[in-house]
Amino acid sequence: MLLQSYTISQIRALIGLFLFLIIVEVIFLFAGSLGLLQGVFLTIAELLNIGLLVAAAIIIYIRYRKIKKFIQEKEDEELKMTALIQSMPDFVCFKDGEGRWIKTNDFGLELYGLTNDQYVNKTDIELGLINPFFKDAFDYCTISDEETWQKAITVRAEEAFFIPSGELKTFDVIKVPLFYEDGSRKALITIGRDISQQKLAEEQLVKQEKLAVAGELAAGIAHEIKNPLTSLKGFVQLMKEETGVSQEKMDVMTSEMNRIQSIVEELLVLSKPQTRLKESLSLHSAIEYVVKLLKHQALENGVTLHFEEINEGPDDVLGDRNQLIQVFINLVKNGIESMQDGGELHLQTIRHKEWICVCVKDRGHGISDEGLTKLGQPFFTTKSKGVGLGITICQKIIHEHNGRIVFKNNEHAGTTVLVKLPLYNEN
Numbered sequence: 514m515l516l517q518s519y520t521i522s523q524i525r526a527l528i529g530l531f532l533f534l535i536i537v538e539v540i541f542l543f544a545g546s547l548g549l550l551q552g553v554f555l556t557i558a559e560l561l562n563i564g565l566l567v568a569a570a571i572i573i574y575i576r577y578r579k580i581k582k583f584i585q586e587k588e589d590e591e592l593k594m595t596a597l598i599q600s601m602p603d604f605v606c607f608k609d610g611e612g613r614w615i616k617t618n619d620f621g622l623e624l625y626g627l628t629n630d631q632y633v634n635k636t637d638i639e640l641g642l643i644n645p646f647f648k649d650a651f652d653y654c655t656i657s658d659e660e661t662w663q664k665a666i667t668v669r670a671e672e673a674f675f676i677p678s679g680e681l682k683t684f685d686v687i688k689v690p691l692f693y694e695d696g697s698r699k700a701l702i703t704i705g706r707d708i709s710q711q712k713l714a715e716e717q718l719v720k721q722e723k724l725a726v727a728g729e730l731a732a733g734i735a736h737e738i739k740n741p742l743t744s745l746k747g748f749v750q751l752m753k754e755e756t757g758v759s760q761e762k763m764d765v766m767t768s769e770m771n772r773i774q775s776i777v778e779e780l781l782v783l784s785k786p787q788t789r790l791k792e793s794l795s796l797h798s799a800i801e802y803v804v805k806l807l808k809h810q811a812l813e814n815g816v817t818l819h820f821e822e823i824n825e826g827p828d829d830v831l832g833d834r835n836q837l838i839q840v841f842i843n844l845v846k847n848g849i850e851s852m853q854d855g856g857e858l859h860l861q862t863i864r865h866k867e868w869i870c871v872c873v874k875d876r877g878h879g880i881s882d883e884g885l886t887k888l889g890q891p892f893f894t895t896k897s898k899g900v901g902l903g904i905t906i907c908q909k910i911i912h913e914h915n916g917r918i919v920f921k922n923n924e925h926a927g928t929t930v931l932v933k934l935p936l937y938n939e940n
Contacts, residue, residue, distance in 0.1 A: 599619060604620050605620070609700055609701075613635060614636075626644050626646070646677055654672075657688070658701060661690050664690075665692070667689050668688045669685070670686055671708075678866070678870060679931040679933055680709070680870075683707075791832065792833075793829045795829055796828045799838050799841065800860055802838060804845075804860065807849070814849050814855065817856075817858070818860065819857055819858070821860075828862060828864070828869055828936070829937040830869065830935065833914075837914070839906075843906075848930075851878055851879075868934065874923065874929045878926075880920065880928055915934075918932050919933075
C-alpha cells in the first residue's frame with residue numbers, strides 16, 4: 514500500500530506547491546520593498562507563508578524517506594529472489610500475465626542462448642525470432658502456457674527439444690499460474706528440471722534388455738543356419754562345375770545364399786559383445802572415406818553427397834575405425850535409398866565442448882512418428898527388403914563407444930540422424 518500512498522506524482526505535486534509558496538514569498542518581499550504591503554499585515558503574511566514552506570518541506574522529506582525505504586526494500590527482495598533462482602540447478606522463468614519474460618536465471622540464458630538485455634519484456638514468439646533455432650520450442654511453450662492458464666491449476670509435464678550441439682534435452686516442467694482477485698492473469702512461474710540423463714538411462718536399460726533377448730535368439734538362429742548353409746554353398750559350387758546346369762540359376766542361388774550368410778553374420782554381431790580395437794582416430798577422415806566409398810552409388814541413384822565441418826578443431830575419438838565406418842556406411846546408404854527422387858544428402862560435423870556430433874540429413878520420405886519410436890528395435894524395418902538389424906547394430910556400436918544416436922524427421926522432408934561421440938583427450 515505504501516507505493517499507492519506515497520507515489521512519485523504526489524512528491525512532484527508537493528514540490529510544485531513548495532515552489533508556488535516560494536514565488537508567493539518573493540511577491541510579498543517585492544511588494545514590501547515597494548511599500549504596497551506594510552506593517553503587521555506584511556509580517557503575518559510572511560510568517561504564514563514561511564510556515565507553509567516549512568510544512569511542505571517536512572512533508573516532502575517524510576514522504577521521500579518512505580518511498581526511498583520502500584524502493585530499497587523492493588530492491589533487497591529482488592536481490593534475494595535473484596540469488597535464490599540463480600542458486601537453483603533448474604531452469605526458472607517468471608512471466609507476466611501477457612506472457613512476457615520478467616526474470617530467468619543463468620541456466621535459462623545459457624539453455625536458450627540469450628542475454629539479459631534480449632529477453633526482458635519479450636514473449637516466447639518474439640524470442641523465437643531472436644534465436645530461430647529454438648523457434649519450435651518457444652512456439653510449444655506458448656501453447657502449453659495457454660493450456661496452463663485455461664486449466665487455472667499447477668500443471669506438470671515433460672517437454673523435449675534439441676539444442677545446437679545436437680543433444681535432445683528433456684525437462685520435467687512445472688507451471689504455476691497466478692491470478693488477481695478479479696480473476697485476471699497476474700503471472701506464470703515455470704520451473705524445468707533437466708532429466709535428459711535419467712531418460713537416456715531408462716531408454717538404454719530398455720534397449721539393453723531387448724538386445725539381450727534378441728541376442729540370445731539371434732545366437733541360436735545363427736548357429737542353426739550356419740552349418741547347413743556351409744554345406745549348401747559347397748554343393749552349389751559342385752553343381753556349377755557340372756554340365757547342363759543353368760549358370761543363371763546357379764548365380765541366383767549363390768547370390769541368395771550370400772545374402773543369407775550376411776544376415777547370419779549380422780545376427781552373430783548382435784548376439785555377442787565385440788572386442789574393440791581402441792585407438793585414436795580422426796572422425797573427419799573416417800567420414801571422408803565413407804563419402805568417397807559411396808559417392809558413385811549415390812550418383813547412380815541421383816543423389817549428391819555433401820560433407821562439411823561446421824566448426825574447426827580436434828576431431829579425434831577413441832574407438833574402432835572399422836566399426837564406426839560400418840555405422841556411417843549404413844546411415845548414408847539408408848539415406849540414399851530413401852531419396853527415390855534423388856537430391857542432396859548432407860553430412861556435417863559439429864563440435865560442442867567435449868563432444869563431436871555427426872549429422873546425416875537426407876531429403877527422403879521420412880519416417881512415421883510410430884516408426885521413430887521403434888527404430889533400433891531388433892527386426893523392425895521400414896524397407897520392403899530388409900531384416901531390421903542394421904540400425905540395431907549401429908546403436909550397439911555407438912553405445913559401445915560411449916556415444917548416442919538420435920533420429921528425427923526434418924521440418925519439410927526427410928530424416929536427420931545425429932551421432933554424438935566423446936572427443937578423445939589423451940590426458
